Amino acid sequence: MDRRALNRATLARQFLLARADLSVPTTVEHLVGLQGQAPDAPYVGLWSRLDGFTPDQLAGPLQARELVRTSAMRATVHLMTARDALRVRPLVEPVLERALRSGSPFGKRLVADGVDLAELAEAGERLLASRPHSRRELADALVRTWPDADRDSLSYGVSYLVPSVQVPPRGVWGQSGPPALVSLRSWLGAPTPGTVDDLVLRYLGAFGPATVADIRTWSGLTGLGEVVDRLRPKLWHDGTLLDLPDAPRPGRDTPAPVRFLPEYDNVLLSHADRSRVNPDGRRVPLPPGNGARRGTVFVDGDYRADWRIDSGGVLSVEPFAPLSRAERDDVTAEGLDLLTFVSPEAHHDVVIA
Template identity: 55%
Template sequence: MNVRALNRALLARQHLLERTAQPAAAMLGHLVGLQAQAPLAPYVGLWTRLSGFRPEELAALITGRDAVRGSLMRGTVHLVLAEDALILRPLIQRVVASGYTGHFGRRIGDADLDVVAAAGRAWLEERPRTRRQLRDLLAERWPDHDAEALSYAVGYFVPTAQVPPRGVWGSTGPAVLTTLDGWLGRPLAEKPPIEDVVRRYLRAFGPASVADVQAWSGLTKLREVVEPMELRTVRAESGDVLYDVEDGLLPDPDTPAPARFLPEYDNVLLSHADRARVLPPGRRVPLPPGNGASRGTVLVDGFYRADWRLHGTGLEVSPHDRLSAGERAEIEGEAGRLLAFLDAGERPVRFTGN
């Protein structure tokens, strides 16, 4: 398969060729969650894939505990369905825990991590707390240790959830943590089937190599999992073996791809070891700070070719290469729909640079 064929397969499976009418929960499950360091980014991620999506629908899932925010794939914050969190966190736990090595690991000194984690869990079960509140409690119990490093240890080794109003449209607030199982009222899965998760990844992101699955999840040594599975295989132009589910969508590579606005950190840009299927050579994924729903990237003909940012005076589109008049018109039309979704009023759309 060439790059364009892989691009169109990815776009079709991500519902970026044509918006679909389905509940937000169904799309969240299909995508195996949305990356959510920027708390409001998932709202734009669902808007660009769903027809008729309203922010209140996703907000209700979060406040109703049907969807939850927490550290999952690659050790990064994701918004996933509650039932998926209970499956994914045990699988990803070693990835999350590995993030503690290095900077914080060197600062913890001789503190017993198991004891620290147990104390942190008890405090978070007592009531949700911010990291600063947790740090103050740890400092009181371990006055001779680095309280910040200890607080991060709790976050890495205790499966936690970020509770509302964090991530709720129209609300704001700091990241407040509690235990994941306590928040959802259900235990984490004891032996979650990783093969099922691999199939779900392929259905949303495939065809993909073993390295791609590892890049998405953060897990290693997955060849021994993937190769024995009964999966369809194809060859990339590079010669790499790509695995796929039997019913994975494979549209015609010449299928037109409309302009699409993606939020910060969208997994379309981050979930493959070989990102050529969506990133032009030499282009990196931007990782801006922010609360979400105010900036991101633009796909033109299926590839990342511009950035967008919402200002007080308008929506700014910054192309990375020259756009045709037709491409600019298409982007401008989609930008108008995004402004309407964001309830941003009659702001102009401006192009900068190219």
């Protein structure tokens, strides 16, 4: 398969070739979570993927604990179904601990301050099982045991080591609040770990066709070569590419409509070779804020522009290269629809740089 064929296949799995008529929990579970560092970002991600999506369709299940915001793949915050949080998080816990120990400045400070990470995890689990804690409250409690340790490193270390959930109103459309963490077990119950085999198959269903390196980049897991060898008899494969036999692989000339995605969307981050959607290798932006005000634009299936909404309701689109007249018209039409979703009461205008 060439790059364009890979592009269309991936966009089809991501519901970015045509909006799907599915419930929000079903969609989130098919995608094995949505990136959610910015709490409002998944709303734009789902608006671009689902027909007739409204904010209440996400806010309601989040408040009912059908959906949760938790650290998962790549040690980043994801919106996941409750079922996936209980079965996927145990599989990636070694990845988060490894990220803290070897890649995070918080972990390095904790080691330098003489903090035993196992003891920190136990203390954090006890605190987060009792009630939700803000990071400040968590640090205030932990410094009583480790008075000489860095406060931020203590609280963020617990985020890596203890399966936890950021509770509402964080992540509820139209509401705000600092992150407040509670233990995953106390919020949802005992974990029910899935299998790595199943996780690999689900990744291919949402992001394939893919290589072993792609799966490793998305999950952070090691030892995947053995898993793929075990699964290979039931997979479609084309050289190094692997896929589910019955997964959609539309033709390379299938039209790809303009799509506005939030900052740091999963489709831009989940492959070792990201050229299938980002042929220029551009850095994926993660601007500050709650999300739903800035992001990326796909034109003809590729990351071709950035977008932002100012306080006056003007949507500015900045392409990396000139767009054709037809592409500008399509970007403007989709941009006006996005403004209607994000700021229905504001004056709407789309400006293409």
